[in-house]
Amino acid sequence: MTTAPVPDPAVPVPPPVRPAERRVSRRVAAITPSATLAVDARAKALRAAGTPVIGFAAGEPDFPSPPHVVAAAVAAAQDPANHRYSPAGGLPALKEAIVAKTLRDSGLQARPADVLVTNGGKQAVQEALATMLDPGDEVLLPTPYWTTYPEAIRLAGGVPVPVVADEASGYLVSVGQLEAARTARTRLLLFCSPANPTGAVHPPEEVTEIGRWALDAGLWVLTDEIYEHLVYGGATAPSMPALVPELQSRCVVVNGVAKTYAMTGWRVGWLLGPADVVAAATALQSHSTSNVANVSQLAAVAALTGDQSAVATMRAAFDRRRQTMVAMLREIPGVACPEPQGAFYAYPSVKALLGRPIAGRTVHTSVELAELLLEEAQVAVVAGEAFGTPGYLRLSYSLGDDDLVEGVSRMQRLLGSAG
Template identity: 40%
Template structure:
C-alpha cells in the first residue's frame, strides 16, 4: 500500500522547474546547453538593495523573528509602492508578506477555497495555478484565450464558464507565458462582470513593471473602488528587482482575506527571512532607476530576438507586450519534423540542438513552446540560430 497522499500523487511536476533541472544536468555533463527555460533575470540584485541587507545583518536587525505577516516597515514600503505605481494607498491590515509570490498564491487558495469551489483560469496559464487549486480541493475551470484575440479572454467567454460554484477569477497581466496585457477597457469590463456576480479576482501582477514598446500595465485593482474591494493583488520583488533568490512576495486586499492568509502563513512558514524583508523595504521604497535599466535591456532583447524567431521555419509568434517570454505556436514546426506531441518536440530540440526550452503542455497550450529572453543577447541569438538551422534541415 502506498504511503503517499492522493493529493501528491495527483500533482503535476512543474514543467519549468523540470526543464531547468534537465538543462543544468546536461550542462554538468559538459554539453553546451543554451538555457532559455526559467523566468529569472540574468541581472544581479542592485547594490543599494544588497547594502540594505548587509546593514541589517551587521546591526543585528536581521537576527530575530518578525511578525509572521511581515515587518511593519515592509508593509509601509508596500504602501509606498502602491501609492507610486497603483495610485492608491493601503493599510497595514491589507498587506501580508510571505515566502515568495508563489506561496502567497497557495495561501490565497487555502484561505478562500472550499471543496468543489471553481476557479476560472484563462489559458495559457502559469504552470502552478491549477495544481495549487487542486491541492486545496478546488476545481480549475479553463477558458481558452486564443491567439486570434491576442491571448486574452472576453467577458462572454467568462460568462459561458461561470456556474453557481464559481468563486474566483484568476487574472495574470502581463501574462506568463504569453506576455500579453489587458487594457483598461478590457479590465473594466471583466472587473464589473466579476463584481456583478460576486466573484473574487486574483490579480497576479508580478510582471507589472516589465512592459515594452509603449505598452502600459493597468492594475485591475486601480480601475474602481468596487473592483478593488473584489480583488486580491499578488506581487513580489523577484522579477522587477532581480531578486528571485530572496523569495519575497506580498498580497494586498481586503482585511478579512488578508487576515486569513496571515493565519496560514503563521501556521506554515512563519515569517519570511528577516534579512530578505529588509532588502525588500529598500527595493520597494528606494531608488527605482535600476528597474528601468533592466526593463530597457529586456525591451532591446525582445525587439532583436522577436524578428529572428519569426524567421524560424514553422514557428508562428505573436510579439509580447510585457514579461520576458516568447510563446511561439509550433504546430507547423512539429508537422515538419514528424511530431504530434509538443513535449516530445521540445525534448528533441534539446537533444539535437542543445537549446533548452519549455513545453507548452504545462501551460495548457499543446501547440506552443516557451522561451525566456531573460538572458544575455549572445545566448539568445545563438539559440535562435540553432533553432533556425534545426528547422531548416
C-alpha cells in the same frame, strides 16, 4: 445452538489483511512537478557536464540584484535584532513600504493591515487560494496559464476551469469567454496581466470591462501583478481594483520583488486585499513558515523605497531582447509568434511543425519537439503542454543577448530543415 470455537492460544493469529499501504497522500500525489523548473534544472545539469546548452526555460532576470539592495541586506545581517523571529505577517517597515509602493505605482490605497508578506509570489498565490476557496469551488483560469496556478487551485480544494485564448487574439480572453465558462459554482477569477507564459497584456479598457463583469457576477478576483513594470511599446498594466474601485473588497492582489528587481532568490512576495482575508491568510502562514527571512525583508524595503533606475535599465534590455527574439522566431517557417507586450517570454505556436520530419525524425507533440531541440540543438525550452495549450513553446528572453541570438539561431538551423 452452535457456539464459536475457542481460539487456541498456542496457535499464532495472522495479522489482519490491509489494503496496499499508501505512502503518499492522494492530494500531493496528484501534483504535477513544475515543468519550468524541471527543464531549467536539466539544462543546468547538462551544462555542468560539459554540454553547451542554452536555456530559455528559466523565468528569472540574468541581472544581479541592485547594489543598494545587497548593501541593505549586509547591514541587516549584521544587526542582531534580525537574528530573531519577527511578526508572521511581515516587518512593519516592509508592510508600510508595500502600501506606499502600491499607491505610487498603481494608485491603489491600502493599509498595513491589508498586507501579508510571503515567501515569494508563489506562496502568496497558494495562501490566497487556500484562504478564499472551499472544496468544489470553481476558478476561471485564463489559459495558457502559469504552471503553478492549477496545482495551487487543486491543493486548495478548488476546480480549475481553463478559458483558452490562442494566438489569434494575442492570448487575451474576452468577457464573453469568461461568461460562457461561469457556472453556479464559480467562485473566483484568477487574472494575470502581463501574463506568464505568453507576455500578453490586456489594455486598460479590457481590464476595466473584466473587473466590472466580475463585480456584477459577484465573483472574487485574484490578480497576479508580478510583471507590472515589465511592459513595452507603450503598453501599460494598470491594477484591476484601481480601475474598478468597487471591486477592492472582493479582490486580492499578488506581487513581489522577484522580477522587477532581479531578486528571485531573495523570496519576498506579498498579497494585498481585504483585512479579514489577509488576517486569515496570516493565521495560515503562522502555522506554515512563520515570518519571511528578516534580511530578505529589509532588502525588499531598500528595493521598494530606494533608487529605481535599475528597473528602467533592465526593462530596456528585456525590450531589446524581446524584439530580437520575436524577429528571429518569425523567420522560422511554420512558427507563428505574436509580439509579447510584457513580462519576458515569447510563446510561439509550432503547430504547423508537428507531424513533419525534422532532422530525420517526425515529432507529433510540442513535448517531443522540445526534446528534439534539447537533444539536437542543445536548446532548452518548455513545451506548451505545461501551460495548458499543446502545440506551443515558451522561451524566456531573460538571458544575455549573445546567448539569445545563438540559441534561436540553433533553432532556425534545426527547424528550418522541417520537411
